[in-house]
Amino acid sequence: MRRLFADTRPLQTPDFRRLWVANIVTVIGAQLTVVAVPAQIYAITGSSGMVGLTGLFGLVPLIVFGLWGGALADHMDRRRLLAITTLGLIVTSGLFWVQAFLGLNNVWVLLTLFSLQQAFFGVNQPTRTAILPKLLPADQLPAANALNMTVMSAGAIAGPLVGGALIPVLGYSWLYFADTLTLLATLYAVWRLPPLPVDRPRGAPGLKSVVEGLRYLGAHQILLLSFVVDLIAMIFGMPRALFPQMAHVSFGGPAEGGLQFALLYAAMPAGAVLGGVFGGWVSRVSRHGLAVLWAIVVWGAAMAVMGAAVGLAPWATNAMLGLALGMLVIGGAADMASAAFRQSILLGATDDAVRGRLQGVFIVVVAGGPRLADVVHGGAAEVVGPAWATGGGGLLVLTGIAVVAVASPAFRRYRVDLNGRAH
Known part of the structure; x- marks a missing residue:
């Protein structure tokens, strides 16, 4: 049974355990904001295209500050940088609460605050992940990544379920206020x-440092392809921006949120939690490259079937809602596995002196890919509808991964031994 369930050895390290436990609280609050922002924009405008615009407003600061934040994380004490950016996230969450409390109902205020929040997020997350090899031995990194993904996904279930149900009752301000309070746990x-200085920092955290990190990435094919396959999966296969329209138009929910909306947002994280809880196998897999490819194949197939379910919803609404939710659960489990292995590849095959910068690129890809997908899917749905945008995207994922698998046998063969050494 221990081999079946999640590997919890990283929790024996006190520093990692405190961060992990704090995330249980913080992620729930963060997901309340993730649900509230698109729901508030859709309620104001009634447009999936405007909801998709959050992707653009989030992507630009995420790219700029994710790359620069990674450079900062390679030059200054990472504990200090985490404290500064966590305080910034607390302030921006408080501003979300203020605009909702005052009833401004201004889309551009929301989008501006969202951009500011993503700037702090872009610096915080690469720093947060870059410290893991300083806290844990190499053979525990896949398990630690899976545990982090499980917590994030559990919060992404509770947040949408609570948020989607409470938006019609309490309004948006209380959700933003809860996010502000929960961030205090991470700050603690x-x-x-302990102090977390960088091993042998190189140069200064400017543009040159960012370019050096990108050159390092370009010179390592396995690392580069770990980003490429995730971009294929997210840009073509993440229909998140269409959830408000699906919930209201395809599955008959209210325009301002409701149960259907909450279930769509919660289903994918539910799958990731199941994948994490029963993820003891990830520590025993050595062929990380092949595992990533198969996980994304499952993801793409699930999104293709989900598109068909959305298209058939008018003829069997409840049954097709169940099928769509089932595909999101499967996709979430596959995404958890893919993320755990890709993060392990990146942490294990990178020097500490450039680890922050490559984590910055990782955050840009992992968080920026879905935001770019919001723009792509929102625009596509305006032309072909949510069913074709979702199902067609899943098929494009399968096509793209097949091309990578054929073109790069080195990525397929990439593996690590039990001591964390790459081959």
């Missing part, structure tokens, strides 16, 4: 960390 966990 960061404060308890």
